[in-house]
Amino acid sequence: MTSAAVAETWAGGPSGAGSFVFMYMGTGIGCGIVLNDEVVRGTSGNAGEIGHIIVDPGGAPCDCGMRGCVKSTSIPQVLVARAVEAGVLDGPLEELTGPAIQESFSALCAAAAAGDPKAEEIIDHSAVLVARAVSTITNALDVDRVVFGGPFWTCLSQRYLERVPALVREGSATRKIHEIEVVGTGVGEDVGAIGAACLVLEHTLAPRSQRLLLEG
Ligand SMILES: [Zn+2]
Structure with missing residues (x-):
């Protein structure tokens, strides 16, 4: 599939002129970039x-040598570790593999949904940090x-959609010129197109996310 076709799928058809980013919430956090209907891949495909x-x-220190990166503060493994420290989830944390991370992360989100204040704080704080990256x-x-x-979006969607749109609006340099819409996959009239885009992105971004995990 050519870049233009991918972009057209993302944008919901020929009428959907689009410049947008797709935030991929996996074991790593990455984004897909479409500018004026063209997918931006970069020299090595790592845009x-x-x-x-x-x-x-x-x-928190990051494996890149800096502190407070999206990766070291907001990915699911980090939030799960914080939840164990806070006593929201049972430890230990060693050897957490993909399915175990998903399971623990779901338990953390469920605790937040049930009103556990520590769980709520962990998720809501991550929404603030991710919104900064988005801005x-x-x-x-x-x-x-x-x-x-x-894969980790469904779990986060309710709390993130209550917070991230306003934070991104506040952080937008162009807020007086145009709005920035923040949506989740499967929400709104472009559900089919966005779902298809998701499939494309799972294929293009998931291997990278896994690599990030292994590097971490
Ligand atoms: Zn880093």
Whole structure:
């Protein structure tokens, strides 16, 4: 599938002129970039590698040598570790593999949904940090839309959609010129197109996410 076709799918057809980013919430956090209907891939296919955007200066140390990157503060493994520290989830944390991370992360989200204040704080704080990364990206690229998806999105969607849109609006350098829409996959009239885009992105981004996990 050519870039243009992919972009057209993402944008929901020929009438959907689109400049937007797709935030992929997996065991890594990455983004797909579409500018004026063209998928941006970069020289080595790694455009959208956003894990080391600093969202919390002075925050948790990252394997890149900096502190407070998206990767070291906001990916599911980190939130699960925080939940264990806070006593929301039972430990131990060693040897957490993909399915175990998903399971623990679901338990954390369920605790937040049930009103556990520590769980709520962990998820809500991550929404603030991820929104900072999104603002950096949307300000640099001047997109009009942010679409969230990926294997860990469903679990986060309710709390994130209550917070991230307003945070991204506040953080937008172009807020007086145009709105930035923040949506989740499967939400709204473009559900089919966004779902198809998700499939495409799972194929293109998932291997990278796994690599990030292994590197971590
Ligand atoms: Zn980093």
